[in-house]
Structure formats: structure tokens, C-alpha cells
Amino acid sequence: MQRAMRHKSFAIGAALVALLIGTALLSFVWTPYSATELDIPNKLQPPGAAHWLGTDSLGRDIVSLLIVGSRNSIAVGLIAVGIGIVFGVALGLLAAARRGWVEELVMRFSDFAFAFPALLSAIMLTAVYGPGLGTAIVAIGIFNVPVFARITRASANAVWTREFVLAARACGKGAWSITWHHVLPNIAAVLIVQATIQFAVAILAEAALSYLGLGTQPPMPSWGRMLNEGQNMMYQSWLLAVWPGLAIVLSVLGLNLMGDGLRDLLDPRLARAR
Amino acid sequence: MGIFLLKRFATFVATLLAASVVIFAVQGVLPGNAAQVMLGESATPEAVQALSQKLGLDQPVAVRYGRWVRGLLNGDLGTSVAYDTPVSELIRERLAVTAPLALLAMALTAAIALTLGIYAAAHHNELGDVGVMAASQVGIAIPNFWFAILLILVFAVKLQWFSAGGFPGWADDPWQAFKALILPAVALAVVQAAILARITRSAVLDVLREDFVRTARAKGLNRRQVLWRHVLRNAFVPVLTVMGLQFANLLTGTVVVENVFSLPGLGRLIFQAISNRDLLVVQNVVMLLAAAVIVINFVVDVLYAVIDPRLKVHAS
Numbered sequence: 001m002q003r004a005m006r007h008k009s010f011a012i013g014a015a016l017v018a019l020l021i022g023t024a025l026l027s028f029v030w031t032p033y034s035a036t037e038l039d040i041p042n043k044l045q046p047p048g049a050a051h052w053l054g055t056d057s058l059g060r061d062i063v064s065l066l067i068v069g070s071r072n073s074i075a076v077g078l079i080a081v082g083i084g085i086v087f088g089v090a091l092g093l094l095a096a097a098r099r100g101w102v103e104e105l106v107m108r109f110s111d112f113a114f115a116f117p118a119l120l121s122a123i124m125l126t127a128v129y130g131p132g133l134g135t136a137i138v139a140i141g142i143f144n145v146p147v148f149a150r151i152t153r154a155s156a157n158a159v160w161t162r163e164f165v166l167a168a169r170a171c172g173k174g175a176w177s178i179t180w181h182h183v184l185p186n187i188a189a190v191l192i193v194q195a196t197i198q199f200a201v202a203i204l205a206e207a208a209l210s211y212l213g214l215g216t217q218p219p220m221p222s223w224g225r226m227l228n229e230g231q232n233m234m235y236q237s238w239l240l241a242v243w244p245g246l247a248i249v250l251s252v253l254g255l256n257l258m259g260d261g262l263r264d265l266l267d268p269r270l271a272r273a274r
Numbered sequence: 275m276g277i278f279l280l281k282r283f284a285t286f287v288a289t290l291l292a293a294s295v296v297i298f299a300v301q302g303v304l305p306g307n308a309a310q311v312m313l314g315e316s317a318t319p320e321a322v323q324a325l326s327q328k329l330g331l332d333q334p335v336a337v338r339y340g341r342w343v344r345g346l347l348n349g350d351l352g353t354s355v356a357y358d359t360p361v362s363e364l365i366r367e368r369l370a371v372t373a374p375l376a377l378l379a380m381a382l383t384a385a386i387a388l389t390l391g392i393y394a395a396a397h398h399n400e401l402g403d404v405g406v407m408a409a410s411q412v413g414i415a416i417p418n419f420w421f422a423i424l425l426i427l428v429f430a431v432k433l434q435w436f437s438a439g440g441f442p443g444w445a446d447d448p449w450q451a452f453k454a455l456i457l458p459a460v461a462l463a464v465v466q467a468a469i470l471a472r473i474t475r476s477a478v479l480d481v482l483r484e485d486f487v488r489t490a491r492a493k494g495l496n497r498r499q500v501l502w503r504h505v506l507r508n509a510f511v512p513v514l515t516v517m518g519l520q521f522a523n524l525l526t527g528t529v530v531v532e533n534v535f536s537l538p539g540l541g542r543l544i545f546q547a548i549s550n551r552d553l554l555v556v557q558n559v560v561m562l563l564a565a566a567v568i569v570i571n572f573v574v575d576v577l578y579a580v581i582d583p584r585l586k587v588h589a590s
Contacts (some may be wrong), residue, residue: 097299098381112292115567116296117523117526118291118526119530121531122298126548127551127553195550204417207419211419212533222317227419227420234423234431238427241427248420249412249415249416249419249420250415253415257411
């Protein structure tokens with residue numbers, strides 16, 4: 001723990017991520033004002049004592065909107081990365097354990113899935129099933145699957161060539177037992193690092209989709225939609241287009257720094273290679 | 275080389291086919307009646323029936339797929355329901371905005387990233403290197419559409435050097451048209467350049483540690499000569515991979531950034547098509563974008579073999 005806190009990148013990243021998680025948790029028990037209640041007489045207030053960051057065009061308190069919006073980002077990140085890990089890691093482990101045509105099939109599937117970046121999948125799904133947070137999460141999750149499949153396969157292949165795996169095979173252990181007891185624990189560090197990075201990617205993708213109106217729908221606050229509304233009000237109150245962006249940047253920066261730090265701390269070989 | 279190219283080409287064609295099947299399935303088969311989706315819940319059964327017939331939805335799935343693929347190959351993509359214009363014509367018009375925008379953004383990305391990446395590697399662990407790394411860390415975290423909004427705030431709203439959006443068209447005033455693409459291209463490029471600069475830096479540093487670099491130095495070449503003659507060519511392989519992947523990001527990034535700047539490109543077309551439930555346009559534009567990504571990946575793979583002959587031997 002002390003070593004982790006001495007690592008500058010990790011410490012700054014962890015602090016920002018803790019702030020994000022803390023904010024999201026806080027939103028369940030307290031916000032300065034209601035994030036959905038309109039207060040038209042107080043619209044477009046500048047930052048001040050009553051409203052620390054001001055109010056939007058419908059009089060909603062910006063701090064409250066940002067606090068509740070963080071919940072969205074975390075939910076999308078968790079579920080989309082969860083989808084990627086469950087399916088991607090399973091496919092990657094299968095490819096590494098079976099090799100041959102199974103591996104070829106998984107890799108070709110990954111190549112193919114890369115032709116559909118999250119935004120493109122979301123557009124395709126939205127055109128048919130309508131816009132919504134669920135569609136956005138599924139699209140971002142699908143995009144994560146080949147990312148995790150590739151990294152799992154590459155890391156697992158490296159573990160399969162190690163002596164202790166050979167020893168386990170000599171002891172009569174089967175492919176699944178080796179995968180579960182030896183391969184997975186040895187690639188966990190790489191997966192954790194990748195998960196933090198994909199979490200950041202998911203936050204960015206959700207914000208973009210919500211900005212376009214394809215993600216979170218009103219009245220649920222979201223940083224991406226706040227930016228869209230902020231852009232429309234740019235000539236009246238330019239700060240509205242700044243705060244949600246800053247919230248996104250700080251969250252993504254925190255996750256990326258934490259990912260970099262974790263890589264150094266969990267796998268010193270990778271740190272040296274960088 | 276021949277076998278490698280043949281194998282890679284076969285994978286390329288198979289991936290394109292698979293992409294077309296998935297897009298067709300999602301758009302044309304899974305939701306039930308596409309005509310109902312396009313016309314909305316309030317449409318009369320007669321109207322749905324008429325549109326179904328017009329789109330050929332009453333025919334078997336295989337026939338519809340075959341017709342669509344034939345149309346893709348011939349350039350006959352059907353007629354947009356919302357615009358009442360051939361989809362191929364719509365796409366051609368919009369490509370005149372999106373293609374120059376993506377190319378300009380890619381050129382800017384490469385120029386910024388290679389300069390900063392090589393500079394940082396050449397000044398490893400010095401102040402300049404630390405500065406570039408810190409700036410790129412922040413750059414990676416910035417959403418391109420937010421950066422686009424900030425650019426509008428500074429250069430259009432405050433300084434009034436550029437317009438806040440819109441596109442005058444190439445025919446009337448090419449310079450104004452080009453100018454309208456500068457801010458969007460910068461917004462797309464800066465974020466991508468932050469990623470590429472880091473990759474370039476670490477690729478150059480990796481090659482600088484190789485034995486042949488030490489040999490070249492021992493031979494009497496100075497640092498600059500070694501960098502330009504030996505290091506950059508070898509460092510270019512990982513950089514090229516990432517650039518290929520980034521072009522895909524740029525293409526999808528244009529969808530968002532075109533909307534920020536109200537540019538009439540493919541991104542805006544697809545977005546409007548979603549609002550209008552113009553499924554035929556969505557289907558064809560998604561196919562075009564996916565195909566562009568697949569083609570870029572194919573070209574990058576072939577270029578690898580040209581740059582680094584070891585890769586093609588391994589792949590064969």
C-alpha cells in the first residue's frame with residue numbers, strides 16, 4: 001500500500017477515481033438541489049454562493065447535475081467493462097487453451113469486431129431499437145469483447161509456455177484446470193490494467209453517445225447531454241459547456257493514471273519495458 | 275510475399291462479407307418489420323404494406339441480401355425514404371465533406387504526433403520529454419467533441435477567427451470550405467495525436483536500445499544520423515499499426531464532430547437518418563464506414579510486409 005501511494009501516477013489517479021466513486025455514492029444520499037426539478041426563474045445563474053457552479057437553461061443546479069451524472073458514467077463503465085471481461089476473457093482463454101482452428105476463429109472474430117467501433121455499433125442498434133442507455137451500454141460492451149479477447153489470448157499464450165504449466169500438465173491436470181488455477185491468476189494483473197483503461201474508454205463513449213442524444217435520455221442527467229445543452233447556450237453562458245467536460249476529463253485522466261500506475265505496480269516487467 | 279498477400283486478401287474479403295451479413299441482419303431481419311420501424315407506430319397497415327413492397331421486404335431474406343450486395347457492388351443503394359434521393363448520391367455528396375475532414379485530421383495527427391514523439395524520445399527523461407508525456411496524458415483524457423466545443427468557444431465565439439459551424443460548399447468558395455474544416459480537423463487530431471505521440475516515443479526508445487543502433491554509433495554516425503537513417507524506419511511498424519486503428523477512430527469521430535460543427539458530412543447524414551428512421555441510409559452508411567475500417571486494416575497489414583520483411587515470413 002505504501003509502495004502504491006509513493007507511485008505518483010497511481011496516487012493521483014486513485015485520488016481522482018475515489019473522487020468519482022465518492023461523488024456517485026454521495027448522489028444517492030445528498031445533492032445540493034434536486035437534479036431533475038426545474039426552476040425557470042433562476043435559470044442561467046452564474047457561479048455563486050447559492051449555486052456553486054451556476055444553473056442551466058432550465059434553472060437546474062449544475063453541481064447537482066454533475067453529481068448525479070457521475071452515477072451514469074460509473075454504471076456504464078462497470079456494465080460495459082463487465083460484458084467485455086465475461087465474454088472477451090472467456091474467448092481469449094478458450095483460444096489459448098485449444099489453439100488451432102479455435103484460436104484462428106476467435107482471432108478472426110476479433111478482427112471482424114474491430115470493424116465496428118462502439119459508436120458505429122450504437123448507431124446501428126439505435127436506428128433499430130431506439131436510443132437509450134441500455135442500447136449504449138450493449139454497444140460499448142460489444143466493442144470491449146474483442147479488446148479483452150485479444151489481450152487475454154496473448155497473455156495466456158505466454159503463460160502456457162511456462163515451466164510450471166508444463167509441470168501441471170505432467171501431473172495430469174487438464175486444460176480447464178490449468179486455465180483456471182494457473183493461467184487466469186497469472187494474467188489477472190494485465191486484465192485489471194486493461195479494465196481500468198476500458199472503463200475510461202466507456203466513459204468517453206457514453207458521453208459521446210449521450211451528447212448525440214443516443215445514450216442517456218431525459219430527465220436522467222448525463223455529462224454528455226449536459227455538454228450538448230451547454231453548447232446550445234454557449235453565447236449566453238459559456239461555462240455551461242466547460243464543467244461537464246472537466247468532469248469527464250478528470251474521471252478519464254484518473255482512470256488512465258491509475259491504470260498506468262497499476263501496470264507498474266502489478267507487473268514491474270511491463271514498467272521496465274515502457 | 276504472394277502467399278501472405280493471398281491469405282490476407284482472403285481474410286479481408288471474408289471480413290467484408292461477415293460485416294455485410296451482420297449489418298443486414300441487424301437492420302433488415304431482427305426487428306421484424308423494417309417498414310413499420312421507418313414509418314413509426316402510428317402508420318396505417320396500408321402504408322406499411324406499400325413501403326414493404328417498395329423496399330422488397332415481402333421477398334425472402336436471402337434474395338434481399340443478394341440484391342443489397344449486388345447493389346453495393348454496382349453503386350445502386352436504393353432510394354432514401356426521407357430525402358427521396360438515391361442513397362448513393364447522398365453518400366457521394368456527404369463524402370465531399372467527410373473524406374477531406376478525415377484525411378486532414380489524419381495528416382495533422384501524424385504531423386503533431388511524430389514531431390512530439392520523436393522529440394520526446396530524443397530528449398528522453400529531460401524536461402521536454404516530461405512535458406510531452408504530461409500533455410499527452412491529458413490529451414488522451416479529453417473527449418474530442420468537448421475539445422471541439424472549446425475550440426468554438428475560443429476561436430469562433432471569443433476571437434471570431436472561424437465560424438462556429440456550417441459548410442459553404444467547395445464550389446462557391448474553396449478557401450472558406452477548407453477553413454470550415456480546420457477547427458473540426460484540429461479537434462479530431464489533437465486527441466488522436468496524444469495517443470500516437472506516446473506510441474511513437476516508446477517505439478523510438480525501443481529501437482534506440484537495439485544492438486544495431488550501438489553498432490551504427492560505433493561506426494561513427496552521430497545521434498541525428500542514426501535516428502533518421504536507422505531508428506525511424508524500424509520504429510515505424512508499431513506506429514503504423516496504431517495509425518491504422520486510429521483512422522477507424524477518426525472516421526467514427528467525424529460522426530460526433532460533424533454534429534458539433536453542423537457539417538453536412540456522413541456523420542450528420544447518419545444522425546439525421548436515425549432521427550428520420552431512414553434505415554436504408556443507416557444500413558449503407560454503416561456498411562461504408564465498416565468497410566473503410568476493414569480496408570484500412572488490410573492496407574496497413576500489407577504495408578507492414580513492405581516495411582518489415584520479417585513479418586511476412588512469419589505470417590506465411
